[in-house]
Amino acid sequence: MKNNFNILIAPDSFKESLTAIQVCDAIEKGIRNTGKKFNIQKVPMADGGEGTLQSLVDAKNGTIVQCISHDPLMRPIKTKYGVLDGGKTAVIEMAQTSGLELLTIRERNPLCTTTYGTGELIKNALDQGCENIIIGIGGSATNDGGAGMLDALGVQFLNNKGNTIPKGGGGLSELYTINTETLDPRLHSCNISVACDVTNPLLGEKGATRVFGKQKGASDEMLVELENNLHKYSGLLENSFGKKVATIPGSGAAGGLGAGLLALPNCQLRSGFEIVKELVELEQKVDWANLIFTGEGKTDAQTQFGKVPYGIAQIAKKRKIPVVCLSGTHGPDTEILNKEGITAIFSILDGPMNLQEAMRNTPFLLQKTAEQVMRVFLIQNQNAL
Structure with a gap:
């Protein structure tokens, strides 16, 4: 032999x-x-879905960072993300904080659920000094277009009286203006790769709401409201960040979290398998x-x-x-x-x-x-x- x-x-x-x-x-x-x-x-x-965090930590001899964040209903939870390459790269699974499995069936309501916790994980990674962030965005409980995530990173979502709007897909009905001047400045020098294997746009029959809304607890009436809210949101989001994101394939992933992430300075959507393939x-x-x-x-x-x-x-x-x-x-x-x-x-x-x-x-x-x-x-x- x-x-x-x-x-x-x-x-x-x-x-x-x-x-x-x-x-x-x-x-x-x-x-x-x-x-x-x-x-x-x-x-x-891994392919960017569940298990990507652990697989990359194991494959790259990374470490797990434990932290406190908020679940889709803004309840404090213990959660985690991975750090690779001597602290330069963070691996985040959106489902750890904004996932559908964190809620009971009765708690599922995309008018109320938020991606705020995902933004908290990104912020925590920035606090750790990470220069590159990989985010897997499968399995969300949300339909807020990533507004909650951006909120946690400093963006202000205001109504016509200058007050902060409620979190969740329903709160976007009150949205009047988006202030990006308060966005965490560290994001301008941070590269974000989003592991996304769906091609749905933000809006329309193949968009975030129509395709995925019901599995997150939306009724037929909610679908109409959520779609209208995302339509208003997308226009303000694009004008505020100066980027066209709503029609990009994958912008509708995770209840529109794809669109919210794409609005950030240095972000791209990629095949989850391709991201992992390169890293390992x-x-x-x-x-x-x-x-x-x-x-x-x-x-x-x-x-x-x-x-x-x-x-x-x-x-x-x-x-x-x-x-x-x-x-x-x-x-x-x-x-x-x-x-x-x-x-x-x-x-x-x-x-x-x-x-x-x-x-x-x-x-x-x-x-x-x-x-x-x-x-x-x-x-x-x-x-x-």
């Missing part, structure tokens, strides 16, 4: 079960159980590999739209490197992924079990499946190894 066979393990997290680094560890253990010697490199991955230097690691293991909680036709296994497969396909995807479950039409660079897809389930049982046993199931895959691979490639 040669000692120069290189295996890259680069999975996403398994939602509500294992972090990406824990998935890496389980797969590595299964590979080692074959008794053969391989060079293994582990790279926890994934292409160089793929060049090193002879075989790649990736994975995610569920693999289906949606995987091809910016998910981790698809992104890795696209890189590996150009280099003709085999990719094995281990998944908790499979959906329909996964065969399309074989044409896109994923050599083989395996479900880790080894028999009938309920969701709770599967999640409890995920480490063992991953380990077991990885070992059996490698045993087959060894038979097929014994002459090359």
Whole structure:
């Protein structure tokens, strides 16, 4: 057996079960159980959604910063963000402070919910001296166009009497003027990358309100009010910041938080996978590999739209490197992924079990499946190894 066979393990997290680094560890253990010697490199991955914070902290040997912020209803909560590159880069997940999962179903009301807490995290990162900020904006409970976030960063949202308007998507009905002179000046020298994989604009039938409002608790009547409020807000936002943002693809993400972020001096919306790929230097690691293991909680036709296994497969396909995807479950039409660079897809389930049982046993199931895959691979490639 040669000692120069290189295996890259680069999975996403398994939602509500294992972090990406824990998935890496389980797969590595299964590979080692074959008794053969391989060079293994582990790279926890993410696509900008849930788990991006932890994956990047693990992959880049970063640290977690604990702080106090406010949830979508302005209740104080303990939250966190990551710091990388010796304190130069912060990684923020909007869902940590402004996410839908922070509320009960009865509490969901986009007229009241705010992105203020997300702005507090950005401000805290600036206080720590961060010069670059990465923000994942999936899973919001809000429809305020990012007004709350900007409020926390110093922007003043005033009514026709010069008083501060209420927070939330409903408060925008009173908006008369936006004062940007009080914006935190540190933002002029801070680069912000927003991990955003939706292309919805701020307004219209495909905009923030019409597409995502109901899942955040909006009634039909609320949708009309929220859309009207964002229409007024967008005009004032663009005039105040001197930037056209409402029609940019992705400006409607997270209830319009995309638009609010784009109004800032140095901000761009990017694919979450592309951001993570660059930070962890994934292409160089793929060049090193002879075989790649990736994975995610569920693999289906949606995987091809910016998910981790698809992104890795696209890189590996150009280099003709085999990719094995281990998944908790499979959906329909996964065969399309074989044409896109994923050599083989395996479900880790080894028999009938309920969701709770599967999640409890995920480490063992991953380990077991990885070992059996490698045993087959060894038979097929014994002459090359």
